[in-house]
Amino acid sequence: MFSKKKNVENSERPGLVVLNKPSSVVSEQFRTIRTNIQFSMIDETLRTIVVSSAGPSSGKSTVSANLAATFASEEKKILLVDADLRKPTVHKTFKVRNHDGLTTLLTDRNTNLEDVIYRTHKDGLYILTSGAIPPNPAELLASKRMEEIKQEMLDYFDMIIFDMPPLLAVTDAQVMASKTDGVLFVIPKGKANKDEIFKAKDLLEKVQANVLGAILNRVDKSDDSYYYYYGE
Numbered sequence: 001m002f003s004k005k006k007n008v009e010n011s012e013r014p015g016l017v018v019l020n021k022p023s024s025v026v027s028e029q030f031r032t033i034r035t036n037i038q039f040s041m042i043d044e045t046l047r048t049i050v051v052s053s054a055g056p057s058s059g060k061s062t063v064s065a066n067l068a069a070t071f072a073s074e075e076k077k078i079l080l081v082d083a084d085l086r087k088p089t090v091h092k093t094f095k096v097r098n099h100d101g102l103t104t105l106l107t108d109r110n111t112n113l114e115d116v117i118y119r120t121h122k123d124g125l126y127i128l129t130s131g132a133i134p135p136n137p138a139e140l141l142a143s144k145r146m147e148e149i150k151q152e153m154l155d156y157f158d159m160i161i162f163d164m165p166p167l168l169a170v171t172d173a174q175v176m177a178s179k180t181d182g183v184l185f186v187i188p189k190g191k192a193n194k195d196e197i198f199k200a201k202d203l204l205e206k207v208q209a210n211v212l213g214a215i216l217n218r219v220d221k222s223d224d225s226y227y228y229y230y231g232e
């Protein structure tokens with residue numbers, strides 16, 4: 001059913017390494033992350049994942065998009081949700097319009113999932129952009145309506161990945177962490193401050209979030225980019 005009208009055009013997208021260069025080292029590292037997450041799922045169902053970090057510009061959106069693309073296949077339908085209602089970027093990464101999106105679903109009961117979700121050029125990969133930026137993101141994400149939307153998404157998708165704002169700035173990611181099966185914590189190598197990481201970890205523990213592990217991301221553009229994963 002997704003999505004007759006909304007198809008993402010098949011053109012190159014710079015941030016999506018795993019689709020542009022499937023045999024690169026970075027793509028291989030994303031497959032390792034996928035494997036590690038799959039191993040951590042053996043005794044529990046892990047269908048909703050939050051991606052966050054302590055501070056801004058850590059690579060959360062880059063990791064979310066590439067991980068969603070890595071999980072997606074003909075058999076596995078994955079939905080990447082732009083739940084960073086402060087600084088949304090999924091529409092930029094996939095070069096689509098952001099007229100409607102998550103906030104439309106949250107505020108307009110007449111909008112259905114199939115009206116706003118885009119099917120991408122990668123088999124099994126679907127995206128939901130943020131929609132218009134609201135004045136009260138944390139409140140919207142904490143609402144009963146958000147829970148209903150998440151349940152509805154789970155009827156159609158095998159896994160949902162939520163791209164979130166940083167933990168220390170606003171409560172959005174903490175709110176979603178408490179309502180999802182697992183959290184991936186992105187740490188920008190060389191940029192992250194230890195105290196901030198511990199503070200963010202405390203915030204996640206306060207809401208009994210299931211922290212799956214941390215992804216170390218090198219965001220220094222002068223260097224080769226790479227990512228890797230620590231299980232817990």
Ligand SMILES: Nc1ncnc2c1ncn2[C@@H]1O[C@H](COP(=O)(O)OP(=O)(O)O)[C@@H](O)[C@H]1O
Binds near residue numbers: 059220227
């Ligand atoms: N591993 C990496 N190597 C090179 N550039 C990166 C890497 N990860 C992120 N970037 C770049 O850094 C910027 C911030 O990344 P982004 O994923 O948007 O972070 P966040 O969502 O945490 O704000 C973007 O311009 C992105 O393309």
Ligand SMILES: [Mg+2]
Binds near residue numbers: 062084087163
């Ligand atoms: Mg982001």
